[in-house]
């Protein structure tokens with residue numbers, strides 16, 4: 001029997017949000033690579049390192065020890081304890097297991113929190129540039145993303161005044177990452193305190209502090225906005241194992257939040273996915289409570305590459321870039337190329353430039369539009385120094401053809 005038109009009419013929810021641009025670019029890159037084209041991937045957001053050996057050993061042991069059953073929805077008690085130990089050790093923050101919900105990646109943690117706290121019509125303030133998924137999750141929840149454009153001259157940090165100006169009686173949530181993906185911005189204690197002062201005047205607003213790049217910080221100590229005692233109960237820390245421990249495929253993230261929010265997240269997760277993968281959880285206990293040296297060594301290598309990438313960027317005419325203080329991306333302003341042409345195609349915007357770089361330089365990057373900053377593009381330095389050198393050489397050549 002033939003399918004009716006109504007059969008393939010998918011839900012209106014799908015019209016409300018876009019697929020992640022980062023994954024789209026990676027997919028395009030893979031397709032070209034499958035055709036035999038040598039694509040250098042500077043689009044994806046994952047460390048190009050293997051998971052540290054002692055964490056892999058813990059995962060193997062978990063299989064042998066038969067950690068194979070359904071897990072508690074909010075995570076094994078030992079893992080939630082381990083998260084509390086980590087939060088005390090690294091951040092001097094006191095939490096109990098009841099504050100912690102473990103999820104299948106920080107992305108799920110964010111989805112849980114947003115679905116748990118945002119109602120239709122609620123406003124969620126997001127400083128731009130922001131991680132692609134934030135605005136889309138808010139739209140899925142029926143909320144309204146209120147994007148606050150920040151200035152490159154201020155290292156893409158939202159100022160207390162900008163925050164104050166964005167707040168209305170509908171504001172429900174503020175959502176940001178430090179270190180920031182894509183800009184690499186890291187907020188200092190003083191800068192966070194100045195934002196906290198604004199939140200004290202608006203006691204109905206919750207704050208999601210995405211700290212997944214915590215360990216990949218080139219400017220010293222990581223600071224969490226949860227450190228301010230008067231604000232702590234309104235802060236939901238989101239963190240995970242993907243970046244700092246090179247465990248993207250394990251899919252493990254967590255939140256630390258007030259028990260009311262934690263319970264809400266547990267309820268949502270109980271219907272969507274149940275508890276996170278058992279093997280990944282056992283490995284995470286080891287990761288969070290043992291030697292951080294492999295993570296710190298990884299950060300040193302990222303720092304070395306950052307230095308080189310800043311040199312390489314300085315050789316590209318017309319690109320302007322603030323030096324990232326954390327994470328593993330550069331986010332140059334590239335709009336001086338808009339309107340230029342190689343004789344066949346004209347670059348109208350950052351999307352066009354990314355496609356041009358993919359097809360002409362065979363380097364995949366991500367358009368700044370996806371991060372709410374359409375005059376920039378994002379290039380990852382989570383790739384080998386050798387590949388990075390070649391990629392920037394190719395980019396330089398491809399850009400030189402644009403007049």
Ligand SMILES: Cc1ncc(COP(=O)(O)O)c(C=O)c1O
Pocket residue numbers: 045104105106107108131177180181210212240241242248251252253
């Ligand atoms: C800022 C930020 N938050 C959260 C995530 C989600 O990480 P995961 O779901 O792998 O834990 C990412 C991944 O790219 C990210 O860049």
